[in-house]
Amino acid sequence: MSQVFDLEAHPELSPIRRRSGKLRDTRITLSHGSGGKAMRDLIDDIFVGNFDNPALSLLEDQARFNLADLLAHGDRLAFTTDSYVVDPLFFPGGDIGALAVNGTVNDLAVSGARPLYLSCGMILEEGLDVEMLRRVALSMAKAARAAGVAIVTGDTKVVHRGAADKLFINTAGMGVIPKGVNIEASRARPGDVILVNGTIGDHGAAILSARQDLALDAPIQSDCQPLHGLISAMLAVCPDIHCLRDATRGGIATVLNEIAQSSSVCMRFTESSLPVNEVVKGVCEILGLDPLYMANEGKLIAVVPKEHATAVLAAMRAHPAGRDAAIIGEVSAAPAGVALLSTLFGGERIVDMLVGEQLPRIC
Amino acid sequence: MKYVDEFRDPEKAKVLLHEIEALVGCIEVCKQRPLQLMEVCGGHTHSIFKYGIEPMLPKSIEFVHGPGCPVCVLPMGRVDDCVALAEHPQVIFTTFGDAMRVPGSKKNLLQAKADGADVRMVYSPMDALKLAREHPDKEVVFFALGFETTMPSTALTVLQAEREGIKNFSLFCNHITIIPTIKAILDSPELTLDGFLGPGHVSMVIGTEPYEFIARHYRKPIVVAGFEPLDILQSVWMVLKQIAEGRCEVENQYQRIVPETGNDQALSAVSRVFELREFFEWRGLGSIDHSGIRLRESYGRFDAERKFSVPNLKIADPKSCQCGEVLKGVIKPWECKVFGRACTPETPLGALMVSSEGACAAYYNYGGVEMARLIRERADETPLEARQIA
Numbered sequence: 005m006s007q008v009f010d011l012e013a014h015p016e017l018s019p020i021r022r023r024s025g026k027l028r029d030t031r032i033t034l035s036h037g038s039g040g041k042a043m044r045d046l047i048d049d050i051f052v053g054n055f056d057n058p059a060l061s062l063l064e065d066q067a068r069f070n071l072a073d074l075l076a077h078g079d080r081l082a083f084t085t086d087s088y089v090v091d092p093l094f095f096p097g098g099d100i101g102a103l104a105v106n107g108t109v110n111d112l113a114v115s116g117a118r119p120l121y122l123s124c125g126m127i128l129e130e131g132l133d134v135e136m137l138r139r140v141a142l143s144m145a146k147a148a149r150a151a152g153v154a155i156v157t158g159d160t161k162v163v164h165r166g167a168a169d170k171l172f173i174n175t176a177g178m179g180v181i182p183k184g185v186n187i188e189a190s191r192a193r194p195g196d197v198i199l200v201n202g203t204i205g206d207h208g209a210a211i212l213s214a215r216q217d218l219a220l221d222a223p224i225q226s227d228c229q230p231l232h233g234l235i236s237a238m239l240a241v242c243p244d245i246h247c248l249r250d251a252t253r254g255g256i257a258t259v260l261n262e263i264a265q266s267s268s269v270c271m272r273f274t275e276s277s278l279p280v281n282e283v284v285k286g287v288c289e290i291l292g293l294d295p296l297y298m299a300n301e302g303k304l305i306a307v308v309p310k311e312h313a314t315a316v317l318a319a320m321r322a323h324p325a326g327r328d329a330a331i332i333g334e335v336s337a338a339p340a341g342v343a344l345l346s347t348l349f350g351g352e353r354i355v356d357m358l359v360g361e362q363l364p365r366i367c
Numbered sequence: 368m369k370y371v372d373e374f375r376d377p378e379k380a381k382v383l384l385h386e387i388e389a390l391v392g393c394i395e396v397c398k399q400r401p402l403q404l405m406e407v408c409g410g411h412t413h414s415i416f417k418y419g420i421e422p423m424l425p426k427s428i429e430f431v432h433g434p435g436c437p438v439c440v441l442p443m444g445r446v447d448d449c450v451a452l453a454e455h456p457q458v459i460f461t462t463f464g465d466a467m468r469v470p471g472s473k474k475n476l477l478q479a480k481a482d483g484a485d486v487r488m489v490y491s492p493m494d495a496l497k498l499a500r501e502h503p504d505k506e507v508v509f510f511a512l513g514f515e516t517t518m519p520s521t522a523l524t525v526l527q528a529e530r531e532g533i534k535n536f537s538l539f540c541n542h543i544t545i546i547p548t549i550k551a552i553l554d555s556p557e558l559t560l561d562g563f564l565g566p567g568h569v570s571m572v573i574g575t576e577p578y579e580f581i582a583r584h585y586r587k588p589i590v591v592a593g594f595e596p597l598d599i600l601q602s603v604w605m606v607l608k609q610i611a612e613g614r615c616e617v618e619n620q621y622q623r624i625v626p627e628t629g630n631d632q633a634l635s636a637v638s639r640v641f642e643l644r645e646f647f648e649w650r651g652l653g654s655i656d657h658s659g660i661r662l663r664e665s666y667g668r669f670d671a672e673r674k675f676s677v678p679n680l681k682i683a684d685p686k687s688c689q690c691g692e693v694l695k696g697v698i699k700p701w702e703c704k705v706f707g708r709a710c711t712p713e714t715p716l717g718a719l720m721v722s723s724e725g726a727c728a729a730y731y732n733y734g735g736v737e738m739a740r741l742i743r744e745r746a747d748e749t750p751l752e753a754r755q756i757a
Contacts, residue, residue, distance in 0.1 A: 285368050292723075339736050341743070349596050350377040351419020354739045356732055359712040 024048045032132040037162030050138055051124070051158055054145040059121075059156040067121065067156035074120075077180035082117035084108060085176040091365040093140065093170060095214040097206075097225030100173060101143035103301060103367060106230045107252065108177040109151045113232035114248040114304060116187045116239060117179030119151060124158040125174035130165045140171065151230040153177070184243060191246040192267035196335040197313035199306045201234060201320055202227065202279055202328035204256055205298030209284040211366045212291070220290075224283045229302035234325040241319045242312035250304045252367060257296040257355045259305045260343035271343040273333030296345075297358045299366045307335060374595030380423070383600040388425055390607040396561070397427040403559060404428065404606060405696065407549060408566035409436030409724025410594050416733035418596040428603065431558075431696030432726035434548055434652060435566055437513045437541075438465050439718040439725045440694070442650045443684060445541055446471035448677040452508050452539055453484040455675060459502060461495040462510040464488045465722050470715055472682045492524035499528070499536035508671045511538040514545050516568040518660065519633035522640040525662070525669050537671040542660035543647060545569050546577050551655045553585045557697055562606040564599070565591035567621045572637075574629030575617050582615045593621040640666050650684065650718055651691030690717035693726055700727040701738065707731065707745035 025045030035042040052060055059067045074081065088104040098106075105122065112119040124144065128137065148155050155175075210226040231250060238245060247267070249259040260271040280295050288295050302325065308316050313331060320326030343355045391397050406412055412432045415421055421430055434440050446469050453460035453476060460476070467477045467488065480486040485505075489495050492509050499507035511521045521538065528536045545566060552558060565578055570591045581589045588609035592602035602620040609616060619625055640662060647659025662670040671677075684690060688710070689703040700706055700719070710716035712728050719725035723732070730738055 282368060285371075289368065289371060339740065342736070342739055344736070347418060348377065349375050349418045350380060351423065352735070353417070353419055353733050354735065356739075 024053070027134060030134050032128045032130060032134060032137065032162055034130055034162050034164070037128070037160060043160065047158075047160060050134075050141045051160075054141045055124070055148065055155040055158075056145070057154045057156060059154065060158070067123075069121070074180050077118050077120070078182040078185075080181040082112050082115045082179045082181055083176070084111040085174065086111060087172065087174040088367060089169070089172050089365050090211065090367050091169065092211075092214050093136065095226055096210045098210075098228035098301070099140060099143050100171060101140035102147040102228050104173040104175045105144050105147035105151060105153070105155075106228055106301060107367065108175040109153060109230045109232060110250040110302070110304075112177045112179035113230070113235050114187065114250050115179075115181055116185035116235065116245070116248070117181045117232075118236075119153045119177055119179040119230075119232055121178045122148065122153050122155045123174075123176040124155050126158070126160045127168050127172040127174075128160065128162045129168045129170050130162055132170055137171065140173075147230070151232065182239075185239060185245075187245055187248050189247050189249065189263050189266035192263050192269050192271070192307045192335045193246065193309075194269060194335055194337040195310050196246055196307045197310050197331055198260075198271060198273055198333040198335065199308065199313070199317060199320065200251075200256060200279065200330055200332050201231070201304050201306075201326040202302075203281045203284065204251070204278060204300060204303060205284045205288065205295035206281060207301040208255070208293075208298030208366055209281075209287045211299070212287060220287065222283050222287050224281065224287070227300055227302040229325055231302060231304055231325055234320060234323045235304070237319045237323045237326075238306065238316050241315040242308055244312070245306060245308050245316070247307035248304055251300045253299050254358050255295070255297040255299060256303070256305055257294075257343065258357055260355065261357050263305070263307060264343050265341050267335075268340045270336045270339050270341075271333065272336050272346070273343070274346040275348045276346075277330055277332045279328045279330050296355055301367065310334075371595070374593070374597045375418070376597065379597055380600055383597065383604055384423055387428075387600070387604050387607060390604065390611050391425045391427055393611045394607065396610075401427045401429045402561045402607075402610070403431050403696070404562050404564060404603065405431040405433045405552070405560050406564040406592070406599075407433040407435045407545065408564075408569070409439065409722065410568065411564055411566075411592060411599060412436070412726055412729050413724050414594050414596060414599055416729040419733070419735070420596055420599055422735070424603065431560065432693075432729070434552070434649070434694050435514065435545065435569075436719070436722050436724040436726075437517075437543060438469055438722040439690070440543070440649045440652065441466075441469055441512070441541060441718060442648045443470065443472050443682040444648070444678075444680050446475065447473065447682060448679060449476060449510055449539060450474060450479045450484070451678055452671060452675060453479050453486050454482075455506075457506050458675075459485045459487060459498055459505050459507045460510065461487050461489045461498060461507060463490075463512060466510060466512055468715065469718050469721050492521050493527070496524050496528055496533065496536055499533050500531075503535060506535050506537065506674070509536070509538050511540045511542055514543060514566070514569050515572040515637070518542050518637050518641065519572060519630070522636040525640050525666055526636060528669060529666070534668070537669050537674050538662060539671040539677075540641075540661050542641065543649070543658055544643070544660060547655055547658040548649070548652070549578075549581065551652065551658075552695070553581070553587070555695060557695060560587060560696075562587055562610060563589040564602050564606070565589045565617075567591060567593050567598075567625060570619075570621065570625045570629070572630050572633045575619050575625065575627050576629075578617045582617050586615045588615050588618075590618045590620050591625055593624065639663075648681065651694040653691075685716055688717040690719050693719055700730040701734075701741060703727070707742040708748065711746075
């Protein structure tokens with residue numbers, strides 16, 4: 005009969021437990037990226053503590069998933085990545101952390117997927133204020149909780165002062181697409197109806213007014229928000245949504261062009277039906293910008309079969325992320341490959357892709 | 368939006384269009400050939416296209432897009448000078464955004480920036496002066512560009528720099544003046560213009576009196592026009608009314624902004640700081656006497672051309688480029704061989720394709736379905752075909 009070894013009777017033989025690290029520095033130094041104790045403290049204190057989930061707490065070099073659990077959600081994986089370099093880091097209605105979670109969640113969600121897991125890669129500039137980093141991590145944690153996703157793996161690098169601007173974040177995301185959902189930019193058909201889930205250009209205008217060099221004082225909030233809740237409400241009334249795209253950089257003009265080209269159709273829309281916040285109109289008017297090209301961080305363009313359009317619109321308006329949703333136009337056969345706008349003034353014009361950068365570093 | 372939507376009311380536009388059609392019916396010339404109206408200012412060109420005004424008008428009215436886009440008339444050699452200044456290790460070169468992509472003979476300012484030059488986009492010359500205060504160890508050069516519209520703000524910035532005793536701030540002065548250019552166009556034998564829409568913002572500074580010679584000497588009607596679509600339609604109506612009644616006058620449609628005598632304070636700042644150059648090179652139009660502006664000798668210490676040696680070479684436009692003919696209204700933008708082929712808003716050969724106020728960019732972006740079809744066809748040509756045509 006084997007004897008059970010009593011550890012408590014031999015305290016000298018018990019393993020030396022590692023306490024969770026605590027970061028005491030006020031500024032990031034190169035040692036926080038060196039792989040040593042300082043980095044460990046940073047990861048424990050700022051990331052593991054805030055992102056709090058079992059997969060991350062194990063601190064393996066990778067997160068591991070049970071395939072059977074994934075299969076319970078659907079039959080295809082969706083996988084995406086995005087990097088966030090927004091300037092300034094904090095702006096009305098959001099910050100780089102919330103953006104890094106919601107942006108990637110939305111890239112998954114517009115495939116119809118249920119977003120499940122995110123990674124988080126951080127590139128920190130030497131000298132970054134630790135409190136600022138803590139605020140960003142907290143905001144990421146809050147956004148992830150709100151979106152129902154877990155940040156399960158990550159990486160941190162520190163670069164010399166000047167080699168990056170304060171803080172860059174990359175997030176990759178994984179989700180599962182339910183069986184039968186088939187959303188593609190190439191599925192727009194003549195007769196389909198085009199919808200948007202609310203006012204356009206809010207994020208771009210918020211970033212502009214947050215930039216001090218323009219000395220604009222516009223009371224406008226970024227629309228930074230996750231869209232998967234709204235999308236599942238839409239799918240519940242119309243499982244056969246043809247196309248969905250989130251309209252980030254390049255605005256809705258870019259998305260309408262992408263769909264027009266992928267589906268070889270004409271995306272006809274009317275200026276009078278576009279929801280645009282009065283403040284955004286004002287900012288655009290002063291700076292000579294066009295809301296059609298202004299960035300959004302919580303807006304999508306949907307193309308749905310005509311017979312379901314009213315039901316989808318009602319479902320959107322019943323959801324907080326779609327309160328100001330509107331039908332903005334209809335798909336037609338010709339001229340194929342372009343987005344065509346009926347202007348308020350009674351004319352018609354082609355809305356092409358944006359050439360050059362309207363503004364750098366907006367997301 | 369208050370004070371904007373009122374000037375974009377489609378119902379009022381219908382009334383005006385109806386009146387315009389009635390007037391066209393009374394004008395004899397319209398029965399033989401289309402009336403040609405030149406909108407001098409690039410801002411008008413942009414509005415005409417953005418709101419789709421030309422297709423609304425009777426076919427017997429044609430717009431000729433004038434030279435009033437300061438970025439578009441900048442010769443290549445001056446852009447090369449900008450690049451040379453920007454690449455000076457001591458210099459922070461500041462510019463308005465739309466000048467960044469104007470092609471030089473080797474590169475534009477955007478490429479110079481990527482190659483390591485310190486080029487910064489500013490929204491006002493005062494921003495450049497602020498940079499000079501913040502970087503006393505550097506020389507901040509402001510790329511001063513534009514007609515009388517932007518001249519006062521440059522002049523006031525120089526006066527401010529003088530007051531503060533700032534020594535590391537200078538201008539690369541490319542300001543130009545509109546009157547000699549209109550005169551040069553009127554003297555050009557290739558042109559058959561019937562009337563002008565006068566520039567709105569320039570006139571806010573200089574007033575309407577300087578245009579009198581157009582009416583008196585050249586017997587052409589001119590109406591100083593605003594930039595909203597109803598402004599433009601009303602101005603067209605006013606020009607037609609003059610033609611129909613056999614009058615040639617300077618009229619002011621943009622009275623809410625343009626005082627007849629101009630802005631005294633702005634004009635006095637301008638004349639304190641600036642003087643006329645004997646001649647200035649315009650892209651596509653050649654050298655025009657007394658059309659360029661430079662700093663007076665007494666403000667020479669703010670003149671980048673005196674502080675640094677710039678190459679100041681005259682560079683011919685690319686042979687395939689027909690900007691000059693387009694500027695003079697001799698050909699339409701799409702009739703240029705490189706339009707939509709080698710010359711696109713992404714890879715502009717000529718400056719008319721760069722600025723949103725340039726006639727070629729306006730046709731390219733807002734030219735309607737037929738223009739889009741033509742552009743797609745040209746883009747689909749094989750590189751070899753495109754090269755042979757170019």
